[in-house]
Amino acid sequence: MAADDITVDPSLVDLYKDIHSHPELGFQVQRTAGMVADRLRDLGFDVTTGIGKTGVAGVLKNGPGPVALLRADMDALPVKEDTGLPYASTATATDESGKVVPVAHACGHDLHTTCLLGAAQVLSTGTDSWSGTLVVVFQPAEELGAGAQAMVDDGLYTKVPKPDVVLGQHVAPLPAGKIAGHPGASYAGSDSLRVHLVGRGAHGSMPEASVDPVVMAAATILRLQTIVSREIPSTATTVLTVGSVHAGDAANVIPGEAELQLNIRSYDESVRQHILSSVDRIVRGEATTSGAPSEPTITEIERFPVVVNDAAALEKTLHAFAAWLGADKILDPGAGAGSEDVGILATAAGAPLSYWLLGGTDPSLFTTGDMSDPALRKVPSNHSPHYAPVIDPTLTIGVRALVIAARTWLPTA
Numbered sequence: 001m002a003a004d005d006i007t008v009d010p011s012l013v014d015l016y017k018d019i020h021s022h023p024e025l026g027f028q029v030q031r032t033a034g035m036v037a038d039r040l041r042d043l044g045f046d047v048t049t050g051i052g053k054t055g056v057a058g059v060l061k062n063g064p065g066p067v068a069l070l071r072a073d074m075d076a077l078p079v080k081e082d083t084g085l086p087y088a089s090t091a092t093a094t095d096e097s098g099k100v101v102p103v104a105h106a107c108g109h110d111l112h113t114t115c116l117l118g119a120a121q122v123l124s125t126g127t128d129s130w131s132g133t134l135v136v137v138f139q140p141a142e143e144l145g146a147g148a149q150a151m152v153d154d155g156l157y158t159k160v161p162k163p164d165v166v167l168g169q170h171v172a173p174l175p176a177g178k179i180a181g182h183p184g185a186s187y188a189g190s191d192s193l194r195v196h197l198v199g200r201g202a203h204g205s206m207p208e209a210s211v212d213p214v215v216m217a218a219a220t221i222l223r224l225q226t227i228v229s230r231e232i233p234s235t236a237t238t239v240l241t242v243g244s245v246h247a248g249d250a251a252n253v254i255p256g257e258a259e260l261q262l263n264i265r266s267y268d269e270s271v272r273q274h275i276l277s278s279v280d281r282i283v284r285g286e287a288t289t290s291g292a293p294s295e296p297t298i299t300e301i302e303r304f305p306v307v308v309n310d311a312a313a314l315e316k317t318l319h320a321f322a323a324w325l326g327a328d329k330i331l332d333p334g335a336g337a338g339s340e341d342v343g344i345l346a347t348a349a350g351a352p353l354s355y356w357l358l359g360g361t362d363p364s365l366f367t368t369g370d371m372s373d374p375a376l377r378k379v380p381s382n383h384s385p386h387y388a389p390v391i392d393p394t395l396t397i398g399v400r401a402l403v404i405a406a407r408t409w410l411p412t413a
Contacts, residue, residue: 003324005129006403008396012118016395017087019110020388023076023103025093026141027053027150032074032113036138039117043124045136048159052150056138057160060124065132068409069163069349070402071342072109072116073142079106082385096144107382108171108360111389113138115169115358115398122403132410135160137345145190145302148344157349165313166346166353167405169398172333173381174359175369176394179321179401180331181356183311188237188265189272190339192301195220195283198294201256213258214247216290220260220283221245227278232271239265239337240275265337267306304339310352317354320408321401333357333371338382354405358398360389 015035024032033054040047045058054074081089081104089104105111120136123129137156141147174180197220199213221242228240242262248255262279266272280298287296322330346353366375380386 003400003404005126006122006400008118008399009121012114012395012399013391015117016110016114016391019113020105021087021089023089023091023105023110024074025078025095025103026075026144027147028093029054029074029140033138033140036074036113036117040120040136043120045120045124051156051159052140052147052154054140055147055151055154055156057156058120058136059160060134062127062134063131065410066164067133067135067161068406069135069137069166069345069351070116070119070406071137071139071166071168071345072112073139073147074109074113075140075143075147076103076105076109077107077143077383078102079104079383079385081106083388085388104385106384106387107143108387108389109142111171111360111394111398112169114395115402118395118399119402119406122399123406129412130407130410131412133161134406134410135163142341145304145339145341148341152344152348162349163351165409166342166349166351167317167402167409168342168355169358169401170340170355171360171389171394171398172357173361173376173379173387174331174357175361175363175366176359176390177325177363177397178329178331178359178369179318179325179356180333180359180371181309181314181318182332182334182336183309183314185267185306185335186309186355187307187340188267188335188337189306190302190304191264191272191276192303193262193264193279194299194301195260195262196297197258197260197287198292198296199254199256199258199290200293202254204252204254207254210254211291211293212254213256214254216286216292217245217247217258217260219290220286223282223286224262224279227275227282231274231278236271237267237335237337238271238275261301265339267335304341305343307340307343307355308353309355313352313354314356317356317405317408320404324400324404331371356401358394358401360394362390
């Protein structure tokens with residue numbers, strides 16, 4: 001599949017920098033969604049906005065043939081950017097809990113959006129190179145694990161044709177110029193939980209008058225770490241991380257409550273259920289042991305299902321990429337512990353998923369450039385305040401990858 005006829009609009013660089021400088025959280029992507037909708041209309045797409053609150057979908061029919069859906073996510077993260085870039089974000093926003101937080105595109109969704117708009121431009125102006133129906137979906141709230149489901153629940157597939165394949169990419173800290181994909185279960189299911197522990201507050205000099213939730217929280221955290229190490233088979237890929245702990249505001253005051261936020265990554269539903277059950281057992285057990293005056297509560301923050309790449313669909317797509325870039329530029333990253341909600345779009349349509357990673361890091365930082373490269377442990381990764389993909393050649397390759405994938409699945413007669 002030749003790429004020399006794919007001309008990438010140089011103005012996409014300025015668009016990318018603009019989106020990067022104006023990040024938006026979750027379902028709040030009104031500015032980004034508005035820009036996307038306007039550009040798609042200018043390209044001749046039939047556009048629907050406000051799907052799942054702020055999602056956008058465009059449809060371009062081009063004769064007989066299958067339906068291919070290309071997806072990009074638009075939302076950013078509550079992270080304070082520290083890249084030093086001249087177009088770095090200084091934005092803040094009010095999050096779902098009402099807290100004002102810094103906001104940055106620390107996961108690359110700005111690049112995803114720009115690449116898909118670039119691909120939409122190429123495909124709409126080169127309709128002689130493909131046949132069928134192209135659906136482009138720009139999704140909010142991927143970081144919340146809620147955007148894809150919100151679009152489906154809002155009738156996405158009554159507003160656009162159901163696809164025969166779902167295609168998409170995610171920029172990653174791999175060398176720019178390389179693409180990676182793994183068949184089968186590729187990205188972990190994720191459960192994020194909030195644990196509220198209730199104690200009894202007292203003066204710091206009188207611990208005997210308290211039920212100390214800080215000690216309760218510490219004991220709970222240590223015990224939670226035994227779930228994976230002592231209850232789950234070593235052959236199972238799973239992670240349990242306590243990422244947030246909060247209790248009290250003064251050194252000489254024993255607070256009355258504590259809060260933990262934890263995240264679980266898993267691939268197997270039985271393993272997931274075992275971990276969730278064990279979390280409940282340990283949290284309640286430690287509260288009882290501590291003499292807590294009230295039961296703890298465990299609430300779900302977000303959930304992502306396991307992302308499963310259809311083996312045949314991914315092979316077809318990667319084969320086209322290998323013909324374009326060379327087989328040595330295509331990697332298998334194995335199953336990763338990161339999470340995504342793109343699979344919901346495929347499952348809801350009963351369509352195969354072909355989802356790949358797009359290298360976005362300066363290649364000069366790598367030695368071997370494969371999945372064993374020690375640089376992978378050192379270069380900034382997604383969600384880091386230091387993360388930002390190099391524009392050249394990542395943007396051009398990202399646009400061309402989407403175009404080649406679309407042409408592969410929407411061939412001319």
